[in-house]
Amino acid sequence: MAASPRWTGFFLTFEGPEGSGKSTQIRRLRDHLVAAGRSVLLTREPGGTPFGDKIRALLLDPGGGPLEPATEACLMLAQRAEHLRQVIRPALSAGTVVLCDRYADSSLAYQGYARGLGADLIRELHERTLGDFLPDLTVLFDIDPAQGLERARHGGKKSFDRMESEAVAFHQKVRNGYLDLAGREPHRFLVIDAAVPPDRVFSALLQGLQERSPGIL
Ligand code: TYD
Numbered sequence: 001m002a003a004s005p006r007w008t009g010f011f012l013t014f015e016g017p018e019g020s021g022k023s024t025q026i027r028r029l030r031d032h033l034v035a036a037g038r039s040v041l042l043t044r045e046p047g048g049t050p051f052g053d054k055i056r057a058l059l060l061d062p063g064g065g066p067l068e069p070a071t072e073a074c075l076m077l078a079q080r081a082e083h084l085r086q087v088i089r090p091a092l093s094a095g096t097v098v099l100c101d102r103y104a105d106s107s108l109a110y111q112g113y114a115r116g117l118g119a120d121l122i123r124e125l126h127e128r129t130l131g132d133f134l135p136d137l138t139v140l141f142d143i144d145p146a147q148g149l150e151r152a153r154h155g156g157k158k159s160f161d162r163m164e165s166e167a168v169a170f171h172q173k174v175r176n177g178y179l180d181l182a183g184r185e186p187h188r189f190l191v192i193d194a195a196v197p198p199d200r201v202f203s204a205l206l207q208g209l210q211e212r213s214p215g216i217l
Contacts, residue, residue, distance in 0.1 A: 006132060007092035010216045013103040016141035017175045018164050019148025019155075020194040021201060025141065026101050028202055033097055036217065041091045044101035045079065049086050052079035060161040067162075069115035076107045077125055084130060097216050105138055105181055110163070113177025114170050137213055139205065140182050141194035145171030148194075 016022045023044075030042045046056040055075050058064065080103070091098050104126055112119035126133055143151075146168050152160075182189035190208040194201055209217055 007089070008095040009092035010097045010137075010213065011088065011092055011100070011135040012097065012213075012216070013100045013105065013135040013138045014141065015102060015105045015109070015138060015178060016194060017143055017145045017148050017171050017178070019145070019150070019152035020141035020143045021151070021198055022141045022194070023101055024198060025201055025205060026099055029205060030099055032206070033099075033216065038216065039094075039096045040099060041087075041096050042099045042101070043083070043087060045083060045103055045106065046076060047079070048083040048088075048100075049079070051082050055079040060163065062160065062162050062165060064162055069111055069117050072115065073107060073111040073117055073122060073125070076111065077129065080104065080107075080126075080133075081130060084133060100135070103135060103138075104133060105140075105178065108181055109174045109177035113180070114166075114173035119177070119181070134188070136188075137209075138189050139208070140178050140189055140191045141201070142175070142179065142191055143194040145175050 014022050014026050026042065030040050033040045045052070046059055047053045055078060059067075059072065059075055088098055088100065107126070108119045108122050111117050112122040149164070149168065149171065152164070179191075182191050190212055192201060192204050192208060196204075206217070
């Protein structure tokens with residue numbers, strides 16, 4: 001199953017603009033893998049540890065007002081460092097399939113591209129502070145943010161966190177950032193069209209995984 005000699009498990013991350021339906025798809029995949037007898041850990045960022053959950057609350061508080069891009073980037077990196085050390089690496093060493101709802105590419109897309117810090121700076125911070133941090137595979141659920149935010153509203157979502165409350169133009173930069181990242185690392189990214197109905201998204205996800213990493217299915 002291992003994609004690399006780094007660990008015996010498999011590190012699969014999920015990314016996308018707001019309203020891509022990502023979290024629902026990840027839970028469905030988790031159930032599918034568990035039914036196939038895999039040992040699976042579903043986790044998320046920001047969060048994943050008690051420390052990370054506190055940082056998450058600080059970062060997403062809609063009443064928290066604007067933060068400096070550097071503040072956002074450093075808090076995201078801080079929770080990731082703890083998440084990697086306390087949760088992700090031990091699970092991968094134990095042979096677990098780790099499904100992580102958002103990870104480093106969120107920092108590249110949101111803080112690097114959309115907040116304007118630059119993807120190079122964010123990548124370098126990761127490389128220099130976290131060491132070997134890259135996932136084995138990253139699924140990008142791609143959707144036009146206008147459609148994604150509309151979908152979230154239609155889904156009954158009434159309150160929006162600090163990031164979701166940003167203008168559509170911000171979310172457009174996030175999406176373009178993701179697409180740029182995926183274009184630069186096609187071997188690591190699996191891009192899925194998330195604008196189609198959820199069942200079709202899930203079929204495309206399974207098919208993509210079958211082609212790219214059949215060992216985990
Ligand atoms: P969440 O409610 O988990 O969003 P979603 O359901 O869309 O995944 O909130 C996470 C928010 O934090 C989301 O807007 C993306 C943002 N984020 C960053 O800006 N940088 C990061 O490194 C991470 C992990 C998340």
